[in-house]
Amino acid sequence: MFLSYLAVCITTSMVLVQCRDCKDYDLSASDQSLLMKHYLRNSRNEESLSKGKTIASGxxxxxxxxxxxxxxxxxxxxxxxxxxxxxxxxxxxxxxxxxxxxDNGEHFxxxxxxxxxxxxxxxxxxxxxxxxxxxxxxxxxxxxxxxxxxxxxxxxxxxxxxxxxxxxxxxxxxxxxxxxxxxxxxxxxxxxxxxxxxxxxxxxxxxxxxxxxxxxxxxxxxxxxxxxxxxxxxxxxx
Structure with missing residues (x-):
């Protein structure tokens, strides 16, 4: 989990550094939060798959x-x-x-x-x-x-x-x-x-x-x- 969190921080920092001069692409605090949640969710799914766990979808x-x-x-x-x-x-x-x-069809x-x-x-x-x-x-x-x-x-x-x-x-x-x-x-x-x-x-x-x-x-x-x-x-x- 620590490694996943660290990877999110690094990823977020890279995006911010690359876009520090691009006002249109600056990430707000809420954007950063959404990015982190998305990354952590995907990381958990990938971790489950790598361990052979089934992700229940119903x-x-x-x-x-x-x-x-x-x-x-x-x-x-x-x-x-x-x-x-x-x-x-x-x-x-x-x-x-x-x-x-x-939804009935046509009569034949x-x-x-x-x-x-x-x-x-x-x-x-x-x-x-x-x-x-x-x-x-x-x-x-x-x-x-x-x-x-x-x-x-x-x-x-x-x-x-x-x-x-x-x-x-x-x-x-x-x-x-x-x-x-x-x-x-x-x-x-x-x-x-x-x-x-x-x-x-x-x-x-x-x-x-x-x-x-x-x-x-x-x-x-x-x-x-x-x-x-x-x-x-x-x-x-x-």
């Missing part, structure tokens, strides 16, 4: 099944989960968190319609046994929230866990969900254990679907896994 992640972010985490926007229709054989395979305040014929709302398909034995509010979710639309964690530099969803590993910070936990194995392929996402519906509408319109999924022993080693069990998940940041 990360974003989707919280599936909820309308708000965890306490202390900034909400970028809330929306509804969507994606390609379950019976389509081509097109997108990822779920999207569609904002509630879209529907030959290429691929963005549908997403519904929970959680009737009978298709739901994770540890999920709350399960009786109120079947055939309801799925909400989502995009969250911004300012104090972290990376985000990780860990399947098969309900707690984060040492050194990582817990964001939320839930269950892995995706579309049915006999339908179009979808990604695996972590749906909050306290999932809620978008609203009370339940007209079974299908679209992109969210099913609870379970393990299958064989190529999946059991132990440590168990056969036909719900797959937990946790979202962590660092």
């Amino acid at each position: 990360v974003t992640y989707a919280r599936w099944g909820r309308k708000e972010c965890p306490t202390g985490v900034e909400t970028v926007y809330t929306g509804q989960a969507g994606g390609n229709q379950y019976s389509h054989k081509g097109g997108g395979v990822n779920y999207l968190c569609l904002p509630n305040n879209p 014929p529907d030959e290429t319609n691929q963005i549908f709302g997403a519904e929970y398909e959680l009737a009978s034995s298709k739901f994770p046994s540890g999920m709350k509010n399960i009786k109120t979710l079947h055939n309801k639309e799925v909400p989502c929230t995009i969250c911004y964690q300012r104090k972290r530099s990376t985000v990780l969803m860990i399947p098969g866990r309900k707690t984060c590993y040492k050194g990582w910070t817990f964001e939320y936990k839930g269950y892995i969900m995706s579309d049915h194995k006999d339908y179009s392929s979808k990604e695996y996402v972590c749906v909050d254990k306290d999932a809620e519906p978008v609203d009370n509408k339940s007209s079974n319109e299908d679209g992109a679907l969210f099913y609870g999924i379970r393990t299958k022993c064989g190529s999946l080693r059991c132990p440590p896994y168990k056969d036909a069990t719900d797959v937990r998940c946790v979202v962590c940041t660092k």
